[in-house]
Every structure is written in C-alpha cells, then in structure tokens.
Amino acid sequence: MMRATVAVHLSRTLPLVVSAALACSPTEPADFLTARLSPIDEAVTSGTIGHAQVEVTNGGRQSVAVEVNTCPPRVFVSDHRGEGLGQPSVLCTLALVGPVLLAPGETHVYTQGWFASDGRGAPLPTGVYRLRTWVVPVSGNPVLTNRITVTVREP
DSSP, rough: OOEEEEEEESSSOOEEEEEEEEEEOOOGGGGGGGEEEEEEESSTTTTTEEEEEEEEESSSSSOOEEEOSSSSEEEEEEEOOOOOOOOOOOOOOOOOOOOOEOTTTTTEEEEEEEEBTTTSSBBBSEEEEEEEEEEEEESOEEEEEOOEEEEEOOO
16 A cells, blocks of 8 residues: 655644555565655855756566655755754645656656754854755665765755
8 A cells, every 4th residue: 555645834833644545566664665865056145046957767577666856855954963953844735746667777866855954943153064865665664875965055
C-alpha cells in the first residue's frame, strides 16, 4: 500500500494535512536506494530561494516508491560549525504529487528548493553553509544525501 501526503499551510501556524492510500507494486527496503545532492545555485542571495538537484537511484531488484517534491522542503542547513539553522514556515500550495516508482536500476532526478533563511524566517547572514536533504521511500527508512556547500551573499 502506498501513501501520499499533501500539506497545505493556510497560515504560518495552521497546517492542514491530507493523506491518501494508493495501491502499488511491492517495494523492497530502502537499503538499495542511493541519493546524491548537487548544487544548482552555488551562491544565493540572503533571504531568497536556492536550488539543488537530487538524484535518486534504485540499486535493488524490485521497484521502490519514493516521495519527492515535498512541501515544506526537506533540507537541513548548517553553518560552518555544523549547527542546524532550521527552516522557516512556508506557504505550500495544494499540489498532489504522488510518489515516484523507481524500477530496478532506474534513476529519478528532481530539483529541491531551499530557503536562505533561518527557522524564524530571518535572512541568513552572508557566509558559507552546508546543505543536506533526504529521500523518503514509502516503505523503509529515509536515505540521506551527501552534503554540499553553498555561499550566501548580501542582497
């Protein structure tokens, strides 16, 4: 059984979550998934949205369903000391994007946005930051990507 979740933020404090169950082919554990993160924007202006590319590959022998293009974005931002900065509340639109089913050996590439703001919504100070994201299979544990380095510059 596959699960799709859609989050709709009506305001900064009131999330509405809608879940649906979908039938799909069997999946295997996420141990066979690999996920790689590459910068699209190596430098971004403070307080704006940057982009990175996520590449997910199924190295297993059965199809695996993974959730992609989530809102809010699944991005962990840390400073040069490795301290997490959190993610600001974001306004999500109602867009039903179901999981992607990866056949054995198949790779799916998508763009992941991230906000150059801290958990309170304040623009990040100029400097160098590390980003990491994760891919969530419908059945199994999340798969972490590698870390990338991005530069935040003044507006």
